[in-house]
Amino acid sequence: MTDSQTWLPQLTKVAEPLHPEWISMRRYLHQHPELSDAEYQTTEYLTCALTKLGLPTHIPVDQRGLTADLVTFKHEPDRWMAIRGDIDALPINDAKAVDYRSTCDGVMHACGHDVHATVVVAAMHILSAMHQANRLPWPIAVRAVLQPSEELATGARYMIHHHALRDIDAILALHVDPTRSVGCIGLRHGTLTAACDAVHVTIHGNGGHGARPHLTNDPIDAITHWVQSAFRRLGRTVNAHQTVVFSVGQLHAGHSTNVIPDSASLSGSLRSLDAHSRRIALETLEDVCQATEIENNCKVKMELGFSAPAVVNDDSLVDLLADTATAAFSAGAIEWIDEPSMGSEDFSYYLKQIPGAMFRLGVAGDQVGHAPLHTPAFDIDERAIMVGAKLFAASVIAYFDPNRSPVPNANV
Secondary structure: OOOOOHHHHHHHHHHHHHHHHHHHHHHHHHHHOOOOOOHHHHHHHHHHHHHHOOOEEOOOOOOOEEEEEEOOOOOOOOOOOEEEEEEEEEEEOOOOOOOOOOOOOOOOOOOOOOHHHHHHHHHHHHHHHHHHOOOOOOOOEEEEEEEOOOOOOOOHHHHOOOOOOOOOOEEEEEEEEEEEOOOOEEEOOOOEEEEEEEEOOOOOOOEEEEEHHHHOHHHHHHHHHHHHHHHHHHHHHHHHHHHOOOOOOOOEOOOOOEEEEOOEEEEEEEEEHHHHHHHHHHHHHHHHHHHHHHHOOOOOEEEEEEEOOOEOOOHHHHHHHHHHHHOOOHHHHEEEEOOEEOOOOOOOOHHHOOEEEEEEEEEOOOOOOOOOOOOOOOOOHHHHHHHHHHHHHHHHHHHHHOOOOOOOOOOO
């Protein structure tokens, strides 16, 4: 990182007075969460924040999600970088006793997307302020991508469709991590998260009176048979060295204690780390459907819902993040991740188009930030916002270092 000793102190000097403003932004977003596909007010709020920085913004016609550009080149940039955050919340009731708890019953930023969005805006704030103060060491061209509907795994494709990656050569993203302390940055080369497929199974039988099950084709019996068979068969058909996780999260059947219903359904998720194990697992579930039909004399239909490929980090961009984190904080700030997560992220869709990398941002402090993701008690130590913003901003600057080789685009 050439000359980082000169510009990193300038970055810190610009950033530190802005931290209270970013905390207020994060708390506003936390108080006003919106579910996937309904992020209209969030989009408007973030658009206003970026417009105040003097950055041109673009909002898709659906009025959800946005991009904002900062270009300091005096000529056409020879490369662009994007930093991505997501903005949707989850259908979870906020159980925290804090003044910034969600004001929307049953809706909460339980996955940290309020933090992701704030960190992206904060990084753009730092870069814009450095540009205005003539403190950038060289020109940059960076785009903030604030996407909706990550939880449905549709937001990344939606933003790509609306040209969020036009001209972009590389992209960075973050995810909060309550298992890591504030100041820690989790990094991993290669596969970071699993591919995920939503699996929906419906079984149609013949219902009847609960006193006479012999006159029915019981779909509840069939669906429990399907679940047990699926768990058992996957463990015998997928190579034990190729991790696959299948979980059932929903079961629906019936309406009365003494009536066998005509149908039953379930929904679950299949997670895999490579294309081969995914194919074998899906074929196995189809085989279970066929066997269940024959053995229970019912009609079984399996459909796939939302999906996301695995997040596969670009090695050179992981190295960029590692070098930047070492210079901005210390080598001790980096925690290398040994194994990929079986969680999923639709950031992976951007990586099908261009090189990119995602890092884990530690958010656990002494008093707050330890509650797991997707739980009613989830919160963060807000010092993490500064860490994420500085790492994003410094990585953008380092990416445009004239003495640094560009990241090769594997899709060219």
